[in-house]
Amino acid sequence: MTSLLAFTVLGLFTGAAYSIAASGLVLTYATTRVFNIAHGAMGMVMAFTFWDLAYRQGIPTPVALFLVLFVIAPAMGWFVQRVMMRGLGEAPVSVSLVVSVGLFVGLIGLAQQVWPPAARTVQPFFGEASISIFGVVVTAHQLITIGLAAVVAGMLYLLLNRTRIGTAMRASVDNHQLLQLYGGNPERVAALSWAIGASLAALAGILLTPVIGLDYFELTLLVINAYAAAMLGRLKSLPMTFVGAMSLGVLQSYAVAYLPSSGQLAGLRAVVPAIFLMVIIIALPQAQLRIGQVKGLVSVPVPSLRRSLLTAVGAVFLALAVTVGLSDANLLLAGTAATYAIVMLSLVLLTGYGGHLSLSQFTFAGVGAVAYIQLGSANLFGVFMAAVIAALVGALVALPVLRLTGLYLALSTLAFAVVMDKLVFQADFAFSTDGFLEAERLSVLGVVITNDTSYVMLMILAFLAVGITVLAVRRGPVGRILIAMRDSPAACGTLGLDQRWFRVALFGASAGIAGLAGALFASMRGTIAAAEFNVLASLPLLLIAVVCGVTSVTGAAFGGILLMLMPVVSSSNPGLAGLVFAVVGFGAVALGRNPNGLASLGFLAGRKVWGRYGDRLPIWTAEDVPPAQTGPSQTDPPQARPEEVTTR
Amino acid sequence: MSILEVDSVVVRFGGVVAVNNANYAVAEQQITGLIGPNGAGKTTSFNVITGLQKPTEGRVRFQGKDITGLPVHRRARMGMGRTFQRLEAFGSLSVRENVQVARDIHAGLRGIFRSGRSDVDGVLERVGIIQYADERADNVPTGVARLLELARCLVGDPKLLLLDEPSSGLDESETDEFGELLKDLAAEGRAILMVEHDMDLVMSVCDEIHVLDFGTIIATGDPAEVRSNPKVQEAYLGASVEDHDASGAGRHVAEDLTEQTLVDIPAAEQTTVVPAVNDQGVRG
Numbered sequence: 055m056t057s058l059l060a061f062t063v064l065g066l067f068t069g070a071a072y073s074i075a076a077s078g079l080v081l082t083y084a085t086t087r088v089f090n091i092a093h094g095a096m097g098m099v100m101a102f103t104f105w106d107l108a109y110r111q112g113i114p115t116p117v118a119l120f121l122v123l124f125v126i127a128p129a130m131g132w133f134v135q136r137v138m139m140r141g142l143g144e145a146p147v148s149v150s151l152v153v154s155v156g157l158f159v160g161l162i163g164l165a166q167q168v169w170p171p172a173a174r175t176v177q178p179f180f181g182e183a184s185i186s187i188f189g190v191v192v193t194a195h196q197l198i199t200i201g202l203a204a205v206v207a208g209m210l211y212l213l214l215n216r217t218r219i220g221t222a223m224r225a226s227v228d229n230h231q232l233l234q235l236y237g238g239n240p241e242r243v244a245a246l247s248w249a250i251g252a253s254l255a256a257l258a259g260i261l262l263t264p265v266i267g268l269d270y271f272e273l274t275l276l277v278i279n280a281y282a283a284a285m286l287g288r289l290k291s292l293p294m295t296f297v298g299a300m301s302l303g304v305l306q307s308y309a310v311a312y313l314p315s316s317g318q319l320a321g322l323r324a325v326v327p328a329i330f331l332m333v334i335i336i337a338l339p340q341a342q343l344r345i346g347q348v349k350g351l352v353s354v355p356v357p358s359l360r361r362s363l364l365t366a367v368g369a370v371f372l373a374l375a376v377t378v379g380l381s382d383a384n385l386l387l388a389g390t391a392a393t394y395a396i397v398m399l400s401l402v403l404l405t406g407y408g409g410h411l412s413l414s415q416f417t418f419a420g421v422g423a424v425a426y427i428q429l430g431s432a433n434l435f436g437v438f439m440a441a442v443i444a445a446l447v448g449a450l451v452a453l454p455v456l457r458l459t460g461l462y463l464a465l466s467t468l469a470f471a472v473v474m475d476k477l478v479f480q481a482d483f484a485f486s487t488d489g490f491l492e493a494e495r496l497s498v499l500g501v502v503i504t505n506d507t508s509y510v511m512l513m514i515l516a517f518l519a520v521g522i523t524v525l526a527v528r529r530g531p532v533g534r535i536l537i538a539m540r541d542s543p544a545a546c547g548t549l550g551l552d553q554r555w556f557r558v559a560l561f562g563a564s565a566g567i568a569g570l571a572g573a574l575f576a577s578m579r580g581t582i583a584a585a586e587f588n589v590l591a592s593l594p595l596l597l598i599a600v601v602c603g604v605t606s607v608t609g610a611a612f613g614g615i616l617l618m619l620m621p622v623v624s625s626s627n628p629g630l631a632g633l634v635f636a637v638v639g640f641g642a643v644a645l646g647r648n649p650n651g652l653a654s655l656g657f658l659a660g661r662k663v664w665g666r667y668g669d670r671l672p673i674w675t676a677e678d679v680p681p682a683q684t685g686p687s688q689t690d691p692p693q694a695r696p697e698e699v700t701t702r
Numbered sequence: 703m704s705i706l707e708v709d710s711v712v713v714r715f716g717g718v719v720a721v722n723n724a725n726y727a728v729a730e731q732q733i734t735g736l737i738g739p740n741g742a743g744k745t746t747s748f749n750v751i752t753g754l755q756k757p758t759e760g761r762v763r764f765q766g767k768d769i770t771g772l773p774v775h776r777r778a779r780m781g782m783g784r785t786f787q788r789l790e791a792f793g794s795l796s797v798r799e800n801v802q803v804a805r806d807i808h809a810g811l812r813g814i815f816r817s818g819r820s821d822v823d824g825v826l827e828r829v830g831i832i833q834y835a836d837e838r839a840d841n842v843p844t845g846v847a848r849l850l851e852l853a854r855c856l857v858g859d860p861k862l863l864l865l866d867e868p869s870s871g872l873d874e875s876e877t878d879e880f881g882e883l884l885k886d887l888a889a890e891g892r893a894i895l896m897v898e899h900d901m902d903l904v905m906s907v908c909d910e911i912h913v914l915d916f917g918t919i920i921a922t923g924d925p926a927e928v929r930s931n932p933k934v935q936e937a938y939l940g941a942s943v944e945d946h947d948a949s950g951a952g953r954h955v956a957e958d959l960t961e962q963t964l965v966d967i968p969a970a971e972q973t974t975v976v977p978a979v980n981d982q983g984v985r986g
């Protein structure tokens with residue numbers, strides 16, 4: 055009985071910290087429509103900053119705390135909103151999420167660069183001081199945390215319901231433009247809520263550090279817990295968010311207490327938040343289709359079949375010329391680049407055309423790799439089956455989110471990736487706990503391709519084949535429907551399209567491509583590690599894909615090469631590993647608004663050089679973000695007006 | 703015989719009642735007008751009929767079947783097509799591709815791989831926008847985009863067309879042609895329900911008109927009856943008397959209604975009329 059109480063107290067403590075983090079997340083999302091996936095990362099950086107001030111520089115704890123919570127964190131939130139996130143609320147989710155994933159990755163890189171890995175500890179507030187309630191020892195730190203959660207809840211209530219700016223915030227949740235019409239300033243509201251949000255993330259991070267340690271990733275992934283809690287209130291209701299956070303905290307604590315700590319299900323304890331999230335998502339009611347014009351995105355031109363075949367032939371010759379002289383190590387790198395490029399093609403289909411986002415593309419590649427190995431048939435059929443299995447898993451991930459909108463799909467892929475990392479990939483049928491698997495080399499029509507040069511050529515051919523297929527899909531009816539769904543889900547619905555199954559199929563196809571890449575990769579390497587397919591690999595993949603151009607096959611090819619170079623650069627300069635991460639992350643923050651990426655600049659330059667087309671290739675920028683929608687005032691473009699003036 | 707029946711439908715957004723116990727029907731093979739001041743609940747009604755908005759209370763019946771619980775696409779497949787007040791064209795596709803998408807969706811999985819341009823271009827020609835076929839849909843004038851939305855519906859051969867302010871953005875002669883097109887479409891056996899601010903058009907093409915005010919039907923009848931109905935005149939005039947901001951918009955509509963001159967209220971003024979119950983402003 056006492057132990058149950060003790061675990062309940064522990065659960066309430068973590069729940070309280072989650073509720074602080076989650077309410078910050080809700081506040082920022084509700085007022086700006088930008089989901090800050092870097093919420094946990096901001097808390098992580100602030101926890102490190104607090105450690106730096108209080109422990110390294112020796113500033114008294116209260117002063118350090120004050121500086122972090124009321125000066126540095128709000129300044130950071132304000133800066134992030136004003137400089138990075140501004141105007142993204144009206145952009146497609148695939149754009150706004152990419153920018154915040156960029157921030158997520160950038161902050162991890164930054165933290166690793168500024169505070170290189172080392173043992174650091176942060177003491178609980180008031181050390182080991184504790185009191186005993188009904189025979190349960192409650193530490194001062196726990197009491198303070200639970201108290202602070204209540205204080206935060208109360209303050210937010212007062213702010214939102216009793217102050218002018220709070221009223222403006224609530225108005226902003228409902229309708230940005232109306233707020234503007236009534237003389238409110240949505241920009242100021244947005245910046246303020248992000249400042250508060252960052253401060254709450256910092257507080258949650260600092261409160262949790264003594265328990266979970268000063269860890270780049272654990273603190274960053276706090277966003278999943280916060281998101282799971284906030285989903286109970288559909289990212290809108292603060293009271294429900296508090297309920298969600300407390301239940302999650304207690305559940306997690308019971309999981310630690312009563313679930314097995316060894317064996318196959320040992321990982322289950324770590325994935326309680328992700329499972330909690332899945333259950334809530336399944337229980338949520340059907341979302342209504344969004345009405346509201348999103349301006350079409352400017353896309354790069356789609357080459358004809360003839361043109362893409364010719365380019366492919368050229369690419370084969372180029373690849374032959376390059377690979378022939380390569381050393382074995384460099385050949386493997388070329389093969390790795392081809393693998394990454396194929397995975398990026400899966401994003402071209404999903405994100406570039408379909409406008410959906412996946413934060414777990416390498417997890418699908420991992421599923422493909424594991425399936426290829428465990429099926430034990432190292433031939434084309436095995437590769438095909440690996441892709442099919444990955445596709446089925448992908449469809450399975452999209453299925454629970456069937457009834458919800460794109461944001462939730464993207465976020466649940468993050469939770470899925472964590473579940474796979476911590477639970478499924480560690481099972482005996484996958485990588486098991488040691489994290490490595492041996493793979494047999496592929497044989498094509500009975501011939502085992504032992505020669506590395508030939509195998510790498512095979513991978514490049516696979517990339518080209520998938521690329522040509524993706525382009526063919528884009529030119530055909532399915533591609534048109536994909537673009538139509540991205541531009542206006544409501545119109546597709548009223549034309550009779552059941553988008554839910556279409557989306558599941560799209561997600562499955564994309565996962566299948568990633569699985570194919572995974573299988574080919576496993577066969578090339580011979581030994582693969584679970585760590586190569588974890589969530590922190592998938593995020594830079596997405597970012598580099600977008601930066602290089604997620605709407606074109608060319609972009610995927612460049613992206614594959616760039617992603618392959620990332621670890622090469624960091625391993626030759628270990629001191630700069632964090633910086634490489636940071637550059638990729640903040641690069642995506644800067645360039646993520648244009649999904650056509652650097653490749654479109656390449657196309658533009660190419661056109662200029664050939665001088666065949668005089669047209670300039672327009673690039674989608676922040677200015678092109680659909681003007682703040684809603685209100686009939688925006689519905690009729692200017693050309694409708696002159697006649698009205700004359701009739702008057 | 704009516705093809706669509708809206709039965710005691712109520713839609714509440716929090717404290718705001720957008721549609722308040724609305725009852726009306728749309729007759730087969732006729733053009734029915736749904737008019738009313740801004741914020742009366744016209745677009746919300748359309749959303750309820752097409753399934754984009756769940757009604758708080760009430761039922762919707764289509765061809766005698768209760769469709770209140772059906773998802774959007776199922777209703778469309780039963781033969782319901784709609785256009786949007788705030789355009790929902792597929793902006794990144796060309797005008798022709800927009801219609802091709804609609805045809806592909808209508809054709810379903812089996813029909814999707816049989817292409818052919820003729821019917822698509824035929825529809826574009828019919829609504830009179832064939833010359834824009836190769837332009838990007840977000841680059842064409844509003845009037846063209848509205849006709850494009852109509853063309854998109856027409857490839858699916860719907861039995862009921864819901865048109866939300868279809869003529870705004872069209873000039874006078876285009877509106878006349880559009881009126882003729884509507885009559886032709888009805889003559890082919892389609893029912894049309896149209897929300898429209900152009901009273902000339904409404905009065906000249908509609909067989910029956912429902913007048914919505916504050917979410918309730920306050921009058922139903924043929925154009926002549928509706929025009930002379932004192933409640934209708936009050937609804938339009940009343941807005942201008944009560945609401946100072948709305949004076950401009952309200953009066954204009956009222957004048958139009960009586961003098962039969964014009965039409966389209968400048969969009970900017972529409973917003974200021976009754977923002978709190980604006981159909982678009984409140985989102986669920």
